[in-house]
Amino acid sequence: MAYHVHQVRKRMKMLRGLLRLMRDALPADMYRQENAALRDAANALSVTRDAQVCINTFDILVPPETLDDKAQQLAPVREALVAERDRLLTAPSPETQGNNAARHLALARGEFAKMRERLPSWRLTDKGFKAIAGGLKKVYGRGRKAFAKASASGDDGDFHEWRKQVKYHWYHVRLLHSLWPRTMRARAKELQSLAERLGDEHDLTMLRAKLLRLEGIEEGALAELTWRASRRQLTLRDEARRLGGLLYAEAPKAFCRRYQRFWKVARF
Template sequence: MGYKLKRNKTVQKSIRRVGAEQIDKAIGEIDDPKLDRHAAVHQVRKRCKKLRALVRLVRPALGKTYKHENKRFRDVARNLAGMRDEQSMVEALERLLATLDVAERKKFDGVLGELRARRDATAASTEQDPELLLADARQSLVKARREVDQWQLDAKDFQAVSGGFLQTYKRGRKAVKRAFRSGAASDFHQWRKRVKYHTHHLRLLRPLWPQVNEAWQMESKDLADILGEDHDLAMLDALLESGDENLAGDKTRKRLQKIIQKQQQRLRGEAWEIGQRLHAEKPKALKKRWERYWHAWQVSAH
């Protein structure tokens, strides 16, 4: 039925339905023998992020249940993060090398090979066995599936979603200012998290005005993707900065870091432009506008 609220259902019923669907899909992906284990880890982490965004949308109305469920889905995703981080660095370097000419690209074949070997070794280790990690995730998700139908909201209609929607938007506005003020990779990563949650909220609320919402959602998703690529490059840069000779010699390391930093500069320029548009509206004005959308959406149902 899709990751969105339904007009003919109460917010509480919609939230329960979306939660149940996402959990069921995550369990199905874990159980799918045809799905590569790296891909399964990636998919389950994405489901957990969507579930965290879901409960954040109704955060004030969900009360104490919010803290419990947010922690549960956060922990499931976090336990799978080690494998995903190593895969992300491999993908980041692959994307970066694809922008270079063949001769330049070959200079970094050794770095790429080493990153792939480390990823595979981690996946093969007892502590990071993907099957064991996914089995643990499945156990937590099965328990969550039993409890999702008990979620209770103490607010209705737009009041049930406005608090979480506005809180996430406000945090995004603050995060972009902090990121460009400090220039720190950690601050850009925090901004990305806020943008990801906002993107998911726009998906959940897209039936209010699909044509407008989908355009806004795509801009938000593009920004999240840009910031995600910046984060992966930042992790790779930090790994190179550690000076590990097994990964790269000094000359190769410095050359690659220079290319990474140039790419990050480009990405952050793009992020700034989209961010200025996405976060332009003041929160109070945003709330009033979306409340009008909500009422128009409800009236058109009658």
């Protein structure tokens, strides 16, 4: 179930990325409606997804084979995380006569169905590169600003915002793959690598927050796991900063002009 929830959320984010690319060529009310629908449906699935992520992150910090050694004191932490995940997945939901996870998936499925019914009414106000220029430039620019802010502040929330903008830009590059396949493929690969680092970094933030809410766990175990998480976060942030400096080196106007030239050469 957790796998299916994760896959649905990924596709919702891809659709939101598409909307952002075409934003300036869509009627404002249409963009707001579709973006809000996808956002709300994705948020409904986030609770069960986040619970599984905390377990996966624990297993990276504390490989299973080490639980029989000096890290045995950390085993109760994993047990508590699994118990919470199972409770969220199996909690009864009167609306679907099933469990919470089933209810959340049903809500997401309903939003997709409604959006599909509205698709024939979608209309773009511009054609060609003009239809995507504003969205391409805006998302890249936001990512560049978020990179600078996160690098300067070191704040968890700033890194999370940068991650979101990186993923949207990654989706845009993938959508524009045919402009120059080899070049776009290389950039998409580096953006994926950056998104994965920032994603792992955010997962560690979630785990640290979860540890503060766990009850009945020895303080020593919580302190040990928090230390491991913090140390890993520092490494991931350093790697992300270096990669981000390369991917966001251009000013937004220059970046957009370059892609406009790609578009013209490709004769779209």
